[in-house]
Structure formats: C-alpha cells, structure tokens
Amino acid sequence: MTLQPPSVGYLGPPCSYSHQAALEAFDADTHCFVPQTTIADIFSAVESGSVTHGVVPFENSTNGSVVFTLDLFRACASTYPSLAVTGETYLTVHHxxxxxxxxxxxxxxxxxxxxxxxxxxxxxxxxxxxxxxxxxxxxxxxxxxxxxxxxxxxxxxxxxxxxxxxxxxxxxxRNIEDTPDNTTRFFVISATERSTESREGGDKTLLSFTVDHAQPGALCDSLQVFKDFGLNLTNICSRPSRKRHWNYIFFVEFEGHADTENVQAALKALGRFTADMRVLGSYVNKQPKIRAEI
Amino acid sequence: MTLQPPSVGYLGPPCSYSHQAALEAFDADTHCFVPQTTIADIFSAVESGSVTHGVVPFENSTNGSVVFTLDLFRACASTYPSLAVTGETYLTVHHxxxxxxxxxxxxxxxxxxxxxxxxxxxxxxxxxxxxxxxxxxxxxxxxxxxxxxxxxxxxxxxxxxxxxxxxxxxxxxRNIEDTPDNTTRFFVISATERSTESREGGDKTLLSFTVDHAQPGALCDSLQVFKDFGLNLTNICSRPSRKRHWNYIFFVEFEGHADTENVQAALKALGRFTADMRVLGSYVNKQPKIRAEI
The missing domain is CATH 3.40.190.10 (Periplasmic binding protein-like II)
Structure with a gap:
C-alpha cells in the first residue's frame, strides 16, 4: 500500500483565485492540488474522501456572502454529514x-x-x-x-x-475591482480532520441554526446568549431554510473554540431558542487585521 | 397642462415577472407601466420623478435576498434620498x-x-x-x-x-422551479408618496443601519430594542457596508408603522447602538399567510 499525499480540492481550472487561496493555505511541497468543476463538487469530494481537504470561497469584502457555499453548508446535515470547517485563509483579489x-x-x-x-x-x-x-x-x-x-x-x-x-x-x-483592497475569505473543509484549540486562544467557530417560530424574538434571545457568554460575533448571515416559506437558516461565526467549556455551555443555552443547530467547525482565526465585532 | 397618469417602472421587457408583479400592485386602467433595463434604472427613474412608482424584487422564497436591490437601498442616503418603500406585493413564480x-x-x-x-x-x-x-x-x-x-x-x-x-x-x-410554491416578494418604491398607518394596524417597516464597532454585542443590543418595544422582526439580512472591510449594513424589517409613538420611541432607543440608521419606509403588510416571526 502506497501512502497518498494529502490532496486539496479547489474550484478550477488551475490559476483560479481558489487555486491561489489553496496554495496560501497548504504547502505545495507536501500536498497535491485537484481542480473541481463546481463548489458542490468540492464538498462531494471531501465527503467521499477522494480529497483530504477542500478550499471554498465564503465571503468577499465587496460583494458579500457566496450564497452557493452557504447553501452547501445548509445541506451538511443531510448530504455532507462528515464534513467540517477546519481553517480559513484570506486572499487579496485583483481583477x-x-x-x-x-x-x-x-x-x-x-x-x-x-x-x-x-x-x-x-x-x-x-x-x-x-x-x-x-x-x-x-x-x-x-x-x-x-x-x-x-x-x-x-x-x-x-x-x-x-x-x-x-x-x-x-x-x-488592471485592478478594475470597485474597492482597492478587495479580499475574499475562503474556508478549508475536511471530513477527516478536526482543529484543536490554538494555544494563543485565537479561534473562531461557525454555527448554523434556525429559530423556533413559536417564540417571537427568538433570534434576539439567541444572540443574547453569545453576549452573556462573552462570545464576540464576527459574522451573521441568513439564507432561506427551504423547509418552509420565509423561514431562514442563520449562519453565525464567533470567537472561541467549540471544545472549550464556555462555548459548550453557550451552545447548550442556545439550544433553548434554536432548532437544527449544527457546529460547522472551529478553526484558527487567520484574519489579517483585527476583525470588527458585531 | 395635461395631468399625467401615475406611472410604474418595472424590470422589463414586457411580460417579465416584474411586470406581472406591477400589474398585481397597480390598477392597469389608471396607471401606465414603463419597462426599465436594470433595477438601478428603476431607482433612478423614481428618484428623478420620471415615474411616480417603481416595483423592485426584494427576496425569493427559494433563493433568498436580491442583492442588487439591497445594494441600491444601501445607496439610498447618498444617491436616492427622496425614495421610500411604500408597499409590497407577492407573486407566485413558475419557471x-x-x-x-x-x-x-x-x-x-x-x-x-x-x-x-x-x-x-x-x-x-x-x-x-x-x-x-x-x-x-x-x-x-x-x-x-x-x-x-x-x-x-x-x-x-x-x-x-x-x-x-x-x-x-x-x-x-413547465414548473421547473425547485420548490413548488416559489414566491417572490416585490417592494413598491416612490419618491412622492408616503404610506399612512393602516386602520387594521397591519403595517411593516424596513430599516437599515450599521452597528458601532466600539461596542461588542451591538447587534444583539439593537435586536433587544425591537423585543423590548414588542416589535416582531419579519426579516433580517446584511450586506458589506463598503465603508470598511468586514463591516456590514443590516436590513431589518419589523411589524409596525414608523409614524406610531411606539416605533418612534424604539428608533430613538436604537440610535444608541447603531450608526447611519435610515427608515426605508412603512407599508401595509400584504403577506398572503401569517409570516413567521424571527
């Protein structure tokens, strides 16, 4: 049996921005890089184990969330149960x-x-x-x-x-982008690896949940939990849940690692106000500058 | 001087879904309908007074927010200062x-x-x-x-x-849409009209704001204000503020009319936690069924 080198799926073809992000996140001497046709193909390749990691675009500083990626995270519970976010990387993008x-x-x-x-x-x-x-x-x-x-x-x-x-x-x-410091944030996803708490404590965690519609103000109550446990939010966005009309799935990112006691207690408290809660992953905070808190 | 009939700008050409939505919202016997090339052209036509009203898509039950429209609402303070949301209409969409x-x-x-x-x-x-x-x-x-x-x-x-x-x-x-009851919500916009409180009290208000990054938890504090004043949220979404990196503008829709004392007091309280707050408009709630509260 030959040991395969770890492999990284990215949105191809070669020389794409995703390829550049994958090269930022992984050492080219010890990894092989595998172009994929769609972001969904990256999720499938990671879930099936045909690649050990994937690199997927999450948001851009000018143009906001990448809804294709959010919708694939929405499908994690049913379609990609093994998959987790294990890292992030930022790429300055010039068009x-x-x-x-x-x-x-x-x-x-x-x-x-x-x-x-x-x-x-x-x-x-x-x-x-x-x-x-x-x-x-x-x-x-x-x-x-x-x-x-x-x-x-x-x-x-x-x-x-x-x-x-x-x-x-x-x-x-050259440089035809609307804002000069146009940056795209990518997530590293894996089905076999989980990140452990970083020694410096600079971790973030991505969660998804829906709120219980029998309780008005449930989103507010949910966000209050993060505040009560001292967990700063770094991102919140929503997509249609596709379960019923005008019902949304929320994606919340906050500072902290899901393995810590404080975050575990917060998630337990959060369970009172949310449904279908899923920890999508914890990873080291790689944001270049101090990220604005919301 | 001849009195011009009220005119409604929509995303053309004729027979588009936007045209159908405009025909749902306005009486074809007393209004003329004017196709526009882009959603931005509708905003410009309304602001300049070349049409009295516009109909713009806001969100779809399957595919979420229409980011082009959100980005135009983000530009209201600078580019479309006279424009307000004065109504909403829902269209079942079959592709x-x-x-x-x-x-x-x-x-x-x-x-x-x-x-x-x-x-x-x-x-x-x-x-x-x-x-x-x-x-x-x-x-x-x-x-x-x-x-x-x-x-x-x-x-x-x-x-x-x-x-x-x-x-x-x-x-x-026929009917190739992914969900059978695929519905798009449109807003009616106008620069000359403002809606007054409906007698039945079934109004909603759309707001935009950014949060003060010197205060962690400011989004949570903002949403708490709506809860404290008994204002149910019906939608929340965000876009990059384009003022600084990873800073977001939030769009919040809630039940209530901006002219009421309770909403006025809530907006005053909200001002403590937000910046660039703008009431984009109040309008009669036309949602076909009871909308889920968040």
Whole structure:
C-alpha cells in the first residue's frame, strides 16, 4: 500500500483565485492540488474522501456572502454529514479585463465572461467603461479567460495571472475591482480532520441554526446568549431554510473554540431558542487585521 | 397642462415577472407601466420623478435576498434620498424551459439564458436535466426568452407567458422551479408618496443601519430594542457596508408603522447602538399567510 499525499480540492481550472487561496493555505511541497468543476463538487469530494481537504470561497469584502457555499453548508446535515470547517485563509483579489490578442481596444469588446462574484466586485467599473455590454456568467474566472482567448470580441474578468499563463490573452485593464483592497475569505473543509484549540486562544467557530417560530424574538434571545457568554460575533448571515416559506437558516461565526467549556455551555443555552443547530467547525482565526465585532 | 397618469417602472421587457408583479400592485386602467433595463434604472427613474412608482424584487422564497436591490437601498442616503418603500406585493413564480421552435428535444439544448435569480431557483432541475450545459446570465428572464427565440440550440428559463406572446418560442418543460410554491416578494418604491398607518394596524417597516464597532454585542443590543418595544422582526439580512472591510449594513424589517409613538420611541432607543440608521419606509403588510416571526 502506497501512502497518498494529502490532496486539496479547489474550484478550477488551475490559476483560479481558489487555486491561489489553496496554495496560501497548504504547502505545495507536501500536498497535491485537484481542480473541481463546481463548489458542490468540492464538498462531494471531501465527503467521499477522494480529497483530504477542500478550499471554498465564503465571503468577499465587496460583494458579500457566496450564497452557493452557504447553501452547501445548509445541506451538511443531510448530504455532507462528515464534513467540517477546519481553517480559513484570506486572499487579496485583483481583477483584470483580459481579451484575445486579436481584440485591440476596450470599445471592441462585445461580450464579457466571468463568474457572478467577479461581476459583482467590478460593477462600478463595468457600468462606467462597458455599460450595456452583454455579460455571460460562467463557472469560474479562469474558465472565462479560456473562452475569451479564443472568441473574437470577447473579454474576461479574471486574474492577470491567467494572461501570463496563456499567450493568446492580453491584459486590457488592471485592478478594475470597485474597492482597492478587495479580499475574499475562503474556508478549508475536511471530513477527516478536526482543529484543536490554538494555544494563543485565537479561534473562531461557525454555527448554523434556525429559530423556533413559536417564540417571537427568538433570534434576539439567541444572540443574547453569545453576549452573556462573552462570545464576540464576527459574522451573521441568513439564507432561506427551504423547509418552509420565509423561514431562514442563520449562519453565525464567533470567537472561541467549540471544545472549550464556555462555548459548550453557550451552545447548550442556545439550544433553548434554536432548532437544527449544527457546529460547522472551529478553526484558527487567520484574519489579517483585527476583525470588527458585531 | 395635461395631468399625467401615475406611472410604474418595472424590470422589463414586457411580460417579465416584474411586470406581472406591477400589474398585481397597480390598477392597469389608471396607471401606465414603463419597462426599465436594470433595477438601478428603476431607482433612478423614481428618484428623478420620471415615474411616480417603481416595483423592485426584494427576496425569493427559494433563493433568498436580491442583492442588487439591497445594494441600491444601501445607496439610498447618498444617491436616492427622496425614495421610500411604500408597499409590497407577492407573486407566485413558475419557471418554464423555453426554446425556439427549431430545437426539438431537451438534449439538443447547448446553452441556457436566464436571470441569475431564476438559475438559482431551478438549480436542482438544471443539475439533473441539463448538467454541464453552459449558462448565460442576462438582465431578465424575458430578455432570455427573446434571445432563445432566435438562437438555434438555445433555451431560456422564463415565464410560460413569454411563449404565449411569441410564436417563435415553445415550452419544453413547465414548473421547473425547485420548490413548488416559489414566491417572490416585490417592494413598491416612490419618491412622492408616503404610506399612512393602516386602520387594521397591519403595517411593516424596513430599516437599515450599521452597528458601532466600539461596542461588542451591538447587534444583539439593537435586536433587544425591537423585543423590548414588542416589535416582531419579519426579516433580517446584511450586506458589506463598503465603508470598511468586514463591516456590514443590516436590513431589518419589523411589524409596525414608523409614524406610531411606539416605533418612534424604539428608533430613538436604537440610535444608541447603531450608526447611519435610515427608515426605508412603512407599508401595509400584504403577506398572503401569517409570516413567521424571527
């Protein structure tokens, strides 16, 4: 039996932002990196054990939550029961407008390919420079670059790295993102590993729950529990629960590790106000600067 | 001087779901309906007075918040200062797969056009029936139908109504949405009208605010105010504030009219924990069934 090296699934093709994030989070000398077609494919590969880890985008500082990823976390209880968040990594994202070498000027661009998140991060620039030009949604920015390389009049919003890797592409404009320090946060997911409490105590935990609709104010009561136990919230977002209309699943991230006594006691107290509570994982806080508390 | 009839801007072209919602909310005998190219164009038309009202999608029961609309509400203080929410309307949405009459079977579909929200609402069906087929994001489902009518091998996710209006189109599959009672909630916006308290007391109010990051637990304290004043929350969502990293603007909807003494007192109390608080409007609660409280 040969020992397989640990493997990391990311949203491909190679040279995507997800690939860059995976390279930030894992040592390339000791890990192999496996491109996946969709974020759902990463979740499935991790759950089935075909990769040991996955790297998935969670939120962007300009364009907010990645709802595809949230909806996969919503499905964890039923579809990905073994999977947990075991780490996070932050990537500063700079977008470029790339075109095939046959397209000479921005005004010749008739169609733009990119991932919906990248369109969202360049909205102001697009509205001022390419207003009314058709936008085509594809599964990743690197896929967009591949298409733009071969289609006359087409452009892609993607990493400048994609143009360095492909001689058919050139950079028409750099740093077209709406905010200069555009950053995407990725989660590391695994079905075999759990993070232990970091010695410095700099951990965060991600939870999901729905609230009991028989009790008005249940969301408020839930958040009060975090305050009572001194657990600072760092993120809260919601998605439709898909169980009934206008019923939401909440994702709450707070400072602390789920293995500590204090967090265990808080989760027990939280159980009084919530339903379907699930600890999605605890991981070392890798936020570059002090994160604002909410 | 001729008196102009009141006019309603909606996300066009005609026969879109937004058009149907506008027809639900306003009497077609006394109003004229004006298609707009983007949701931002509706906000601009309302603010400038070129239409008296606008109808904009806010959330869908399957696919959650319409982030484009939330981001325009975020810009109200700076860009649309006169605009307020004055009503809401609910539309049950059934999607169909439409193609040009020259495309005979689902397996012949090589490319699908639709609005990103509609793709999100048909994700399961698409993954089972048209996995791997390229998806092209366009500004509205009716625009998608127009394109599909003329492009061989193309299909659109749109209303079956679009096929009834266009002989070049046929319905390949009906009711392809992931949940059978897929409903979209729209807001009515106006720069000239304000709603007064309804006699039955069935009003809701939409607020936006950021929380003071010098105070940990400020979101919890904010929600506690609603509870203390007996105001049931019906929706909460967040978007990046775009003022600093990982800082969020919260949108909170609750039962009650902003003109009442109780809500006025609550808003005053809320001011202690929030910044940039803005009442986006009060309106009659038109929710078909009793809305779950959070």
């Amino acid at each position: 470029s407008l790339l075109s095939s070498v046959s397209t000479s000027e921005i005004k010749d661009v008739k169609r733009i390919y990119s991932h919906p998140q990248a369109f969202g991060q360049c909205e102001l620039w697009l509205n001022s420079m390419l207003k009314g030009v058709e936008r085509v949604d594809v599964s990743s920015t690197s896929r967009a670059a591949q298409i733009a390389a071969s289609e006359p009049g087409a452009a892609a919003i993607a990493s400048a790295l994609a143009a360095e890797q492909n001689l058919e592409l050139r950079v028409m404009a | 169909s797969l439409l193609s040009s009459v020259s495309t005979s079977e689902i397996k012949d579909v090589k490319r699908i056009y639709s609005h990103p929200q509609a793709f999100g609402q048909c994700e399961l069906w698409l993954n089972s029936m048209l996995k791997g087929v390229e998806r092209v994001d366009v500004s509205s489902t009716s625009r998608a139908a127009q394109i599909a009518a003329s492009e061989p091998g193309a299909a659109a996710i749109a209303s079956a109504l679009a096929a009834e209006q266009n002989l070049e189109l046929r319905v390949m599959a």
